[in-house]
Amino acid sequence: MAKTSAKSNRPSATAASATPAPAPASSPVSRSGRFGTGPAADVAAFSESISFDWQLWRHDIRGSLAHAAMLKKIGILTAAELQAIQTGFAEITADVEAGRFVWNPQLEDVHMNLEAELTRRVPAGAKLHTARSRNDQVALDVRLWLRDEMDVLAGELRALQAALVRLGARNETVLIPGYTHLQRAQPVYFAHHLLAYVEMLQRDAGRLQDARQRLNVCPLGSGALAGSTLPLDREFVALQLGFVDERGRPRVTQNSMDGVSDRDFMVEFCAVAALMAVHLSRLSEDIILWFSSEFSFIRIGDAYTTGSSLMPQKKNPDIAELTRGKTGRVVGNLMSLLTLLKGLPMTYNRDLQEDKERLFDTTHTIRACVRLTGAMLDQTEVNTATCAAAARDPQLLATDLADYLVRRGLPFRQAHHVVGAVVARAEKLGRPLNELSVAEYQSVSAEFGADVLSTFDLERAMARRSITGAPGTREVRKQLARWQKLLA
Ligand code: ARG
Numbered sequence: 001m002a003k004t005s006a007k008s009n010r011p012s013a014t015a016a017s018a019t020p021a022p023a024p025a026s027s028p029v030s031r032s033g034r035f036g037t038g039p040a041a042d043v044a045a046f047s048e049s050i051s052f053d054w055q056l057w058r059h060d061i062r063g064s065l066a067h068a069a070m071l072k073k074i075g076i077l078t079a080a081e082l083q084a085i086q087t088g089f090a091e092i093t094a095d096v097e098a099g100r101f102v103w104n105p106q107l108e109d110v111h112m113n114l115e116a117e118l119t120r121r122v123p124a125g126a127k128l129h130t131a132r133s134r135n136d137q138v139a140l141d142v143r144l145w146l147r148d149e150m151d152v153l154a155g156e157l158r159a160l161q162a163a164l165v166r167l168g169a170r171n172e173t174v175l176i177p178g179y180t181h182l183q184r185a186q187p188v189y190f191a192h193h194l195l196a197y198v199e200m201l202q203r204d205a206g207r208l209q210d211a212r213q214r215l216n217v218c219p220l221g222s223g224a225l226a227g228s229t230l231p232l233d234r235e236f237v238a239l240q241l242g243f244v245d246e247r248g249r250p251r252v253t254q255n256s257m258d259g260v261s262d263r264d265f266m267v268e269f270c271a272v273a274a275l276m277a278v279h280l281s282r283l284s285e286d287i288i289l290w291f292s293s294e295f296s297f298i299r300i301g302d303a304y305t306t307g308s309s310l311m312p313q314k315k316n317p318d319i320a321e322l323t324r325g326k327t328g329r330v331v332g333n334l335m336s337l338l339t340l341l342k343g344l345p346m347t348y349n350r351d352l353q354e355d356k357e358r359l360f361d362t363t364h365t366i367r368a369c370v371r372l373t374g375a376m377l378d379q380t381e382v383n384t385a386t387c388a389a390a391a392r393d394p395q396l397l398a399t400d401l402a403d404y405l406v407r408r409g410l411p412f413r414q415a416h417h418v419v420g421a422v423v424a425r426a427e428k429l430g431r432p433l434n435e436l437s438v439a440e441y442q443s444v445s446a447e448f449g450a451d452v453l454s455t456f457d458l459e460r461a462m463a464r465r466s467i468t469g470a471p472g473t474r475e476v477r478k479q480l481a482r483w484q485k486l487l488a
Helices: 013-017 041-047 050-073 079-097 110-121 123-127 134-170 190-215 234-240 256-261 264-291 318-341 350-378 384-391 394-407 412-429 438-444 452-456 458-464 473-487
Strands: 175-180 183-189 298-300 380-382
Touching: 050 079, 050 110, 050 134, 050 234, 050 350, 079 110, 079 123, 110 123, 110 134, 134 190, 134 256, 134 264, 134 350, 134 380, 134 473, 175 190, 175 384, 183 190, 183 394, 183 458, 190 264, 190 473, 264 298, 264 318, 264 350, 318 350, 350 380, 394 412, 394 452, 394 458, 412 438, 438 452, 452 458, 458 473
Parallel strands: none
Antiparallel strands: 175 183, 298 380
C-alpha cells in the first residue's frame, strides 16, 4: 500500500484483493512455523479485518502497554525491554497519528499489524504476545474502545437534553394542542412536549451507564480460551486500564472461556443505542410534522434544512428525516449482532470478527444523530401565532368542561355524556363550544351554571393543571428549572 495522508490512512478492503500472489510464508505473524505458504489472495481479502479494525489501534496499543508492564512485573520482560517496547509504541503512535503508518492487509488485522511493526523496530516485541491471544486481545480492545465512545456519547446525550430544555425555555409561554391518535386532544405547553423527550433521553442515559458498568471488566489473561500457565497478574493489568469498581478495586473476568466469547457488552450497547435511536426517530417525526405547512408550528434555520433540485419553493427537514431513517440501521445492527451470536459454540469463533462493523456503525451513527438533532434544535424557532391559534381551539377544553360538571357533583360518566351532547349541539349549530350561550348549555343539562363559559379561559385552564407531571403553568416552569439545574 502506498503511503497516505493523516486523514486518509484507512486501509481499504480491496487492497488485499489486489494482492497478486500468496503472501510469503514468513510474513503474517500467526502463520509462522505451521504453514508452508501464506493464504491465497482471495482468502486474505475475505478474512482481513484491518479495513475496519484499524480504528482500534490506539486502544490496542494501550492494552499492549499494560500487558507489557505486567510481563515486566512478573519477570518475563527486563526493564530495558519494557522501555524499548514503550519507545517503539510511542514512535508507532506518532506515525499513525501523522498518517505515515502503512497498514498491511496481509497481516490481517490491527493486532498483527501493530505487533509486527513493533517487532520490526524492537527485538523485545517478539516477547509481547507471551500468554496472550488475539482472542483476549480483541475482547480487551473493543471494551476499551467502546467504553471511551460511551463516555463521549453520554456527554453528547446530555447536550441534546440541554438543547431541548433551551428550546422549551425560550418558548416558555407557548401553548400547543397535545395529540392522541394525532387528533387534537388537550392543550399543553410546547415545553412540556419537549420535556417528554428529555425524560426519555434520561432513561437512555441511565441504561448507558448501566451497560458501561457491566462492560467495565478486564478480559485480558483469558488467553485463547484457557488462560495461561504463566503467573500473570491480571489485577495489575485491570488497574492500569481503569477496569475498577466504584471503590477502585480491579475487576477481571472470572471465566476464561466466557472472557473470549462474551459479546454481551456489545449487544447491550447496541440495544441501548437502538432504543435511543427510536426515541430520536419519534422526536424527528414530531419535528417533521411541526415543520409541515399543515402544522407550521416551527421554523428550522437554513443551515439545517435542504432544498429540492426541482421545486424552488421547497425547504425540507432532512436532518430529522435522516435521523428517522438511520434508526433502521441502528435497529438492524442489533439484530445482526444477536443473529451472529445465536448458535455459536464456545469459545472464540471467527464469526465474531463480524461484530465490529455493526458495532462501529451503530456507535458512529447514534453519535451523529444525537449531535445533529441538538444542533438543529438550537436553530429552531417557534411560530408563536400559529401555535396560539391552534391552542385556542375550545374543543381542547371539552374535558375541562366535564371536570367542571364533576366539581358540581355530577358523576364523571354522566358529565362525559353531557359534554358529548354539547359538542354535538355546537357542531350542528356550526359554532365553537365557547360561543354557545349559557341558556344553550343549560338546555342540554341543568347542571351547567352561569359561570360555565369561564371554563374556556385558557390561562385559568392551564393554571388548574397543577399536579405533578401535568402541563400546568407552574408545573412546567418547575420542570424546566429542575432540568436546567440537573443539566447545568
Ligand atoms: N480480527 C479478529 C477479530 O476481529 C481478531 C481475533 C482473531 N483470532 C483468531 N483466532 N483468528 O475477531
